[in-house]
Amino acid sequence: MASWFCCGKVSNRSRRGKEQPTWRVFSLKELHSATNNFNYDNKLGEGSFGSVYWGQLWDGSQIAVKRLKVWSNRAETEFTVELEILARIRHKNLLSLRGYCEEGQERLIVYEYMQNLSLHSHLHGHHSFECSLDWNLRMNIAIGSAEGIVYLHHQARPRIIHRDIKSSNVLLDSDFKARVADFGFAKLIPDWATHVSTRVKGTIGYLAPEYAMLGKANESCDVYSFGVLLLELASGRRPTEKLSSTVRRSIVDWALPLVCEKKFSEIADPRLNGNYVEEELKRVVLVGLMCVQDLPEKRPTMLDVVELLKGESRDRFSHIENSDMFRNPLAAEINNGTSLTDDRLDCISEEKELERPLRENAEL
DSSP, rough: HHHEEEEEHHHHHHHHHHHOOEEEEHHHHHHHHHHTOOGGGGGEESSSEHHHHHHHEEOEEEEEEESSSSSSSHHHHHHHHHHHHHHHHOOOOOOOEEEEEEEEEEEEEEEEEOOOHHHHHHSSSTTTTOOOOOOOOHHHHHHHHHHHHHIIIIIISEEEEEEOOGGEEEEEEETTOOEEOOOTTTTEEEETHHHEEEEOEEEESSSHHHHHHHEEHHHHHHHHHHHHHHHHHHOOOOOOSSSSSSSSEHHHHHHHHHHHTTTTTTTOGGTTOSOOOHHHHHHHHHHHHTTTOOGGSSSHHHHHHHHHHHHHHHHHHHHTTTTTTTTTTHHHOOOEEEOOOOOGTEEEOOOOOOOTTGGGGGGO
């Protein structure tokens, strides 16, 4: 299946004047040994593809191994797509490929191990009670992950849309620097194409409306998802909350009325205990809301997002701050819930992240 990968056809295209990332083919025996036979205690997380395990190679280096849950044509496609994307890209804010394994029906991808796991684990999961993300770290994570997506949208050739930007796909290294990960749903867009029409995949709460309803995906869909991520990062809240058994309220519908009333302090994550830079908080929240506008043509590009988050465009930010969308709290409160029916859930997944203490990361 992945013989094209072994032959280096993709890896040669990924160079483009840059040093080729180091990756290799692993044996199944080697990965069994590294992960203690994929022991449950080594499990880092679980998703639609399968499970991710911590491992340690013979030389002492740590790895993360994503293992296909059940072989199928669909899973095989996602495996191949992720390998092809990872072989093409190299950026300090994108997760790097260490290698892969393909033996029988076993499909495994080997990555760098990120010592601080995912952003999701610190906001909502195993590490959320530790309050380890101060405001400075959150700003660095916001800008770093945005720069990784800029590479996908504006520097990679062909362009790449991720299609599953969310907090569990933003991993954190030993210095809490962000690495965008998980390219199983990614799509390559030729220069001549404005969008791709595709089956909807992603996670509830992060999906752009035009993509969720029509299956039309382009860079602006990632921008929408990233806007949700910014609000999540600032507030510590999940992308959606249940109001009843059939109705959810999005983080957007919760935040917008507060912004219209200039109540930014009520948006800030209570775990910050007021220790944040007010101007930066306002910047993150307003940029996030600009990204999640219903009309894709009104959303900024990721290049714009990085510039705004860094405070490099004061005039433009002032224009955003005075935008009509932040002046009418009554209009903002009209859409206070999003009903989601079961017939859409075959393509769209809930956020179900399993975080394990991993021996309390004793090695770290």
